[in-house]
Amino acid sequence: MTFDYDLFVIGAGPGGLAAAKKAASYGARVAVAEQEAIGGTCVNRGCVPKKLIVYAADFALRDRIVHNYGWNQCQRHFDWTIFMKSVHQHVEHINDSYCEQLQKAGIELIWERATFVDAHTLDLDGRKVTADKVLISVGGKPNKPKIPGIEYAITSREMFHLPYLPKRLVIIGGGYIGTEFSSMMHALGCDVTAIEVDEMILSGFDDDVRSGVQQSLSKRGIRFIFNNTVEKITLSEDSLLLTTTGKSQKPIAADTILVAIGYSPNTKNLGLEKAGIELDEQGAIKVDEYCCTTQENIFAVGDCINRIQLTPTAKAEGIAFANTVFGNKPQKLNYDHVPSAVFSRPEAASVGMTEAKAREKFGESVQCYRTNFQPLLYALTTEEQPNMMKLVVDSASGQVLGAHMVGEHAADIIQSLGVAIRKGITKEDLDDTIGIHPTIAEECLS
Numbered sequence: 001m002t003f004d005y006d007l008f009v010i011g012a013g014p015g016g017l018a019a020a021k022k023a024a025s026y027g028a029r030v031a032v033a034e035q036e037a038i039g040g041t042c043v044n045r046g047c048v049p050k051k052l053i054v055y056a057a058d059f060a061l062r063d064r065i066v067h068n069y070g071w072n073q074c075q076r077h078f079d080w081t082i083f084m085k086s087v088h089q090h091v092e093h094i095n096d097s098y099c100e101q102l103q104k105a106g107i108e109l110i111w112e113r114a115t116f117v118d119a120h121t122l123d124l125d126g127r128k129v130t131a132d133k134v135l136i137s138v139g140g141k142p143n144k145p146k147i148p149g150i151e152y153a154i155t156s157r158e159m160f161h162l163p164y165l166p167k168r169l170v171i172i173g174g175g176y177i178g179t180e181f182s183s184m185m186h187a188l189g190c191d192v193t194a195i196e197v198d199e200m201i202l203s204g205f206d207d208d209v210r211s212g213v214q215q216s217l218s219k220r221g222i223r224f225i226f227n228n229t230v231e232k233i234t235l236s237e238d239s240l241l242l243t244t245t246g247k248s249q250k251p252i253a254a255d256t257i258l259v260a261i262g263y264s265p266n267t268k269n270l271g272l273e274k275a276g277i278e279l280d281e282q283g284a285i286k287v288d289e290y291c292c293t294t295q296e297n298i299f300a301v302g303d304c305i306n307r308i309q310l311t312p313t314a315k316a317e318g319i320a321f322a323n324t325v326f327g328n329k330p331q332k333l334n335y336d337h338v339p340s341a342v343f344s345r346p347e348a349a350s351v352g353m354t355e356a357k358a359r360e361k362f363g364e365s366v367q368c369y370r371t372n373f374q375p376l377l378y379a380l381t382t383e384e385q386p387n388m389m390k391l392v393v394d395s396a397s398g399q400v401l402g403a404h405m406v407g408e409h410a411a412d413i414i415q416s417l418g419v420a421i422r423k424g425i426t427k428e429d430l431d432d433t434i435g436i437h438p439t440i441a442e443e444c445l446s
């Protein structure tokens, strides 16, 4: 049987784009369908615009200490509308350059929502196309609690389109998104309250990272309410009112409510059942170690398979899929040492095992090396900015099992350490390494 395409990709996010480009480089005839904006969540409503807001917020935080460095303090005003216009212009620039890249690679980009007719046929708003292989890379969508008044709350998607900076922001959820938005929106001048159902923010991270970030954010004036969630939201004359499950009967007033309680695979209404594709209990597409679904010619990568919801993982899965299926180089991903960072201030980053996970596996043999220090930047100021670096080591072999950091440049430092840890570096290797002085990274060497 002949098909219109060798590969049809549904969704032009990081996973789909990486797979499409790699497959085309092996000579495959590739088409990509995108229903919204090229680049997916990452470029349009995630990593990229988020990091630009982090930078905008950094100017405000630096402004607090510049006088210690001899700079006159002068009155400055932050204009959210002008700033967000620049952010959207940059995002459009990336969109255009991605379209150009696809064109150069001979990949057809189809601006339609794609759904399955059968395992080899897709429907594009009434037009049918066929493909030998199909890759599903449709990403995820934000969860919302089923509570009265939830229609008054927004998700991170709408945060990038706020017409103004809210005075009072309440965030439901203290995970990646809740923590990052708490930090940056507070720095830009919002009064921020975060409500988290767990006893601490950033579940899944090492406890020293969780408490380090939490204490610093609390000290900056961000209010956290733990072991709590929201029961209902009502609209009063001049604000939104949140009633929580806690003992306090007094509702919390807000101008904007951001819900950030996790992401779910975006697998509804795709016609997956017509193609024989099964989902797991969380609604994620079931795949094997080669990202193959329960239908042998259909594969899935990225947030819709719900392994690790990060851009580099989606990209790596897309490339591994293309190497396996079109490059004749079967490739399974090793998810053991995927680093990740939280771009709050202070920043946090981790790679490998947390202390708790390491103790579960290696017991008494686990030894931790933790250092707390004040970065030189703050030496001339009265601000306390405790940074933390922690190595989790198996003392029997000397192998470093995990590295965790809170503080300036944490993401970049952990990224480099991740390479070494993945290659099985020992504590002794680190101690033998001569550092660069004066830096923050040198703190992990002794």
Ligand SMILES: Cc1cc2nc3c(=O)[nH]c(=O)nc-3n(C[C@H](O)[C@H](O)[C@H](O)COP(=O)(O)OP(=O)(O)OC[C@H]3O[C@@H](n4cnc5c(N)ncnc54)[C@H](O)[C@@H]3O)c2cc1C
Binding pocket: 010, 011, 012, 013, 014, 015, 016, 033, 034, 035, 036, 037, 038, 039, 040, 041, 042, 043, 045, 046, 047, 048, 050, 112, 113, 114, 115, 137, 138, 139, 140, 156, 177, 266, 270, 301, 302, 303, 304, 308, 309, 310, 311, 312, 314
């Ligand atoms: C606020 C926020 C901040 C983030 N920050 C970071 C960060 O700093 N670092 C990091 O690593 N990760 C971050 N992430 C996570 C990251 O954005 C995702 O893990 C990543 O985008 C997943 O890539 P993907 O290709 O699986 O899906 P997506 O990027 O979601 O792309 C899926 C695409 O498929 C399209 N689509 C869906 N259904 C169809 C259909 N039927 N037909 C056609 N097209 C369809 C969608 O429109 C979308 O463009 C962040 C996420 C959010 C929400």
Ligand SMILES: NC(=O)c1ccc[n+]([C@@H]2O[C@H](COP(=O)([O-])OP(=O)(O)OC[C@H]3O[C@@H](n4cnc5c(N)ncnc54)[C@H](O)[C@@H]3O)[C@@H](O)[C@H]2O)c1
Binding pocket: 145, 172, 173, 174, 175, 176, 177, 178, 180, 195, 196, 197, 198, 201, 202, 203, 228, 229, 230, 260, 261, 262, 263, 308, 309, 310, 340, 341, 342, 343
């Ligand atoms: N820097 C980054 O790499 C980055 C940044 C943002 C998002 N992301 C990705 O996007 C995904 C989604 O982010 P997220 O922050 O929405 O999810 P998350 O899983 O990181 O955090 C959700 C938080 O909400 C809490 N929660 C759940 N239900 C609640 C409720 N009813 N009331 C109060 N709290 C509740 C959870 O305990 C958890 O702490 C992340 O898992 C991450 O993979 C990554």
